[in-house]
Amino acid sequence: MTYSKDEKTSNLEKAVARYQTTLQRLETGDKISSEEVLDVLIARDAVKENLPEKTQVSSQIIGKIVDLDARLKQQTHQIVTWGKLKEWQVLFQVNECQWWWFMSEKETRTPQEGYNMIWDGLSIVCLTAFVAYMTSLVPRFAVGGLSLFESFGVVGPSSLMALALSSLNGGAGKKFIDNALQQLGIPKTYHSLATFGVAFLLLMGA
Numbered sequence: 027m028t029y030s031k032d033e034k035t036s037n038l039e040k041a042v043a044r045y046q047t048t049l050q051r052l053e054t055g056d057k058i059s060s061e062e063v064l065d066v067l068i069a070r071d072a073v074k075e076n077l078p079e080k081t082q083v084s085s086q087i088i089g090k091i092v093d094l095d096a097r098l099k100q101q102t103h104q105i106v107t108w109g110k111l112k113e114w115q116v117l118f119q120v121n122e123c124q125w126w127w128f129m130s131e132k133e134t135r136t137p138q139e140g141y142n143m144i145w146d147g148l149s150i151v152c153l154t155a156f157v158a159y160m161t162s163l164v165p166r167f168a169v170g171g172l173s174l175f176e177s178f179g180v181v182g183p184s185s186l187m188a189l190a191l192s193s194l195n196g197g198a199g200k201k202f203i204d205n206a207l208q209q210l211g212i213p214k215t216y217h218s219l220a221t222f223g224v225a226f227l228l229l230m231g232a
Contacts (some may be wrong), residue, residue, distance in 0.1 A: 041072040042087060045094055052101055063109035066098065070126045071118075102129050142218040149218070152225035 048065040055062060073091060077083065098105075105111070106129060114120075120127040212220055 038073070038076040038078070038083065038087060041069070041076045042090055042094070045069040045073050046090075049094055049097055049101070052104060053097070058104050058108045060108050060110055063105050064114065066101075066105075067109070067114070067126050070095075070098065071120075071124065074124065098126060099129070102131055105129050106131050145218040145222040149222040149225040152222070152229045155229055 045066070048062070048069045052058065052062050052066050077091075111127060111129070115127050118127070122128060
């Protein structure tokens with residue numbers, strides 16, 4: 027089936043409009059779902075499929091696509107966190123020229139992220155010291171049995187410590203902490219610093 031120039035342009039404009047709508051939903055949504063991420067990526071696919079030769083497209087449409095692509099890249103963290111990119115790559119049999127299916131936060135690193143290894147290292151030092159301190163302290167109180175309040179005083183910080191360690195090791199706690207920090211409005215680049223803050227407060231509290 028062949029399309030005239032006007033039909034191609036019309037389909038492209040519709041695809042771009044859908045791309046813009048799904049992207050806005052991703053940008054402004056309070057809670058991101060994998061379905062919303064998938065909608066955006068499929069919409070970007072539709073733009074590619076309806077993009078004729080560049081000489082047949084107006085500069086306004088090209089400019090709009092470039093602008094939307096830049097905005098899409100700003101949502102890399104949301105897409106990587108909530109999307110199922112590996113599964114979708116296999117399911118839709120996409121190739122690497124469809125870069126939106128292969129987005130990675132490594133490509134959007136900021137100078138601040140260079141300090142993340144330092145914050146993670148300090149977090150481990152604080153948590154190790156916390157464990158050593160609690161190991162020596164708890165038996166002294168446990169001789170006569172722990173009250174309910176004292177039990178919470180031990181279990182609560184220990185649970186936070188386990189969650190922080192899981193986050194540092196890329197375990198199940200990472201997604202939970204990332205989501206919690208995101209809800210607090212803390213940028214992804216400062217998550218390691220925030221984790222260090224939790225570890226430091228645990229140590230000081232102990």
